[in-house]
Amino acid sequence: MAAVTIDHGWPLRFEAELVRLGLQPARAHELSQETMQQAAESATAPAQLFGPAHLYARQLLSALNDPGGWPQSGTDPRCGYESAPVLLRLDGVGKRYRRRTVFTDVDLTVRAGQVAAIVGANGCGKSTLLRICAGLTRPSTGTVHRTRRVGFVPQDGGTAGWLTPAEHFTLFGAAAGVAPRRARSTGAHLAGRLAWRPDPRQPVHQLSGGTRQKLNLVLGELHAPDLLLLDEPYQGFDQSTYLDFWQQVFAWRNAGRAIVVVTHLLHELQNVDHVLDLGAADGQYRTPGDQQ
Template identity: 75%
Template sequence: MSWPALFEAELVRLGVEPARARQLADETGAQAGEHAADPAQFFGPAHLYARHLVTELQAPAPAPRYAEGPVLLSLTGVTKRYRRRTVFHGVDLTVRGGEVAAIVGANGCGKSTLLRVCAGLARPDGGSVRRTRRVGYVPQDGGTADWLTPEEHFTLFGAVAGMVPRRARSTGDHLAARLAWRPARGQRAQQLSGGTRQKLNLVLGELHAPDLLLLDEPYQGFDQGTYLDFWRQVFTWRDAGRAVVVVTHLLHDLQNVDHVLDLGAHA
């Protein structure tokens, strides 16, 4: 029996609904495929990974690190439709300062759309959204201009936040260094690798020191070292009392978060 089939069978044995088990098996296989890896080597034995995933999805949220932290994002009964199709419905999520939340689910279930709703870039068709005023949003694609250098991005985004050019550039360089990146002077964004361009997106999302960071699969193109740097930065944000929401398709990321929103359950 193949690894995905063993994984699916173990999920069902552990009480996951068959349709949801098939969805998770397909999604997990796709994740390994994106990394050109054998699932057994990427995730380990199928039965152990299935038990780990079920434990993570069903475990109650740990006590907040900042029990008195303010609510920086609150979704209540949020629904989104495109024409006659319901993308998701009845989504509830509360994230306080000092907490990290992950949004997971199969491709096409609306994870990026929900994050845009959280950011105020898309309107829900039902329910309510309350968020802090200072929000940093990092899209999965786009967000940068091909013809601008990183330094010019820092200056432009800083100006929007009321930062003088020198401070914006120095802040951008400092934040880039945390991701083991030193922007080259005169190099345009279109000349950056995919992973480096995503580092630029992350720096721009944090440049104005937001209270709430919304990150849409922000580690695309990262190598393993940069991926670990990214999560260390997330922990730094959490320790500083910020709220972080991460859209992820890497299920092993769930061990790093305080809340998990499985959007597939709201289709």
Template identity: 45%
Template structure:
């Protein structure tokens, strides 16, 4: 796989002829996609269609057997299962990521925490947090540096309804600011919130434009 700056005007993320197999099991076969700057795009498909595999390849976490990925700007990946240290508190995670991202302050992180309503849990070990609160922290860590492109693998698992709505408010704000979001979703009522849908299947990849508002 090659990852390089985008040369197409307005293209934030593109993939060409992506193939991936695990042993004899073919997961992705010739996937192509183009995501424009400022779009919120959903990735849908049946279990085993390769949604998580595709996002891992787009993020650079997994190497494809064949194909190229092109990214314009900074990229962040929020995996389906939070990758957190159970012994650390959420605030300690923020400080670690602040150093990693070389951020001068945590203002954006605290804004996200307030939007997702878990400020009361900042100073307790992650091991005692609920699954939904862990997922909130996972999302904040992916968004706190305002990446140009963010890849989200079912980011609202365990969220209550109000937090689910808060997530889509954040996605809408990213779109308004020109940020690009690619999100794996299993929920049919998400479709109206998306600008385009990437349908993964065993035969082909179909991208439908204009699905959102």
């Protein structure tokens, strides 16, 4: 593999341009760190991955400041989805642990056929908010309305190391009222979409981290939910599987499902319809697309 030449001035130019365009320095630094983290994870020079620093800064800031300005992949949700059913709605949601406030006044509406991304710096509460969306954690304030059929994919965990993938399919299928044979065949089919053929004799603890995450994705989709909640579901994926994952997201969207994904991959925001920034410097949480 050829060595990646890192331009150490790229993040400085990127951050400086964000500040010049009016972003607060602390938030500009956070975005610069997140961008460089993604470049490091993909083993690609930032200039090659994102383009010139000043142009990427303008594109990103324009998207953050313009609720209707996120580039769309596929049909514009404002042209045809206005009448689609709301599958998730948050009104004034906040979370507080004793004396620490994690976030406040979060509003989000996601309709059938739409994808929403939750972004922000580490520790701002992205995973906590997703668990609130799933009904696994109670909000301190606000209300949550969701469809009944929900699939939740955690960032890690959620599986039993001594069971095989097929046994997971049977177990999770039983919880959703799916017959064992159908659950196993459905699980194998969904795994194939992620370029994975489970070994019927291999327990989960012998799987790689990326393959365990594929299993989590399959388990989240096994009962055909209307709403999918994904917490950085691509951890450990290679480039090919990562692209397969986003193709699957598009397939879910086209099938009329709603998807909410926690992500720090800023360059993938062109693939979503809403962006909820929990790290917004002004404390306001913006959702591009429709507002109710």
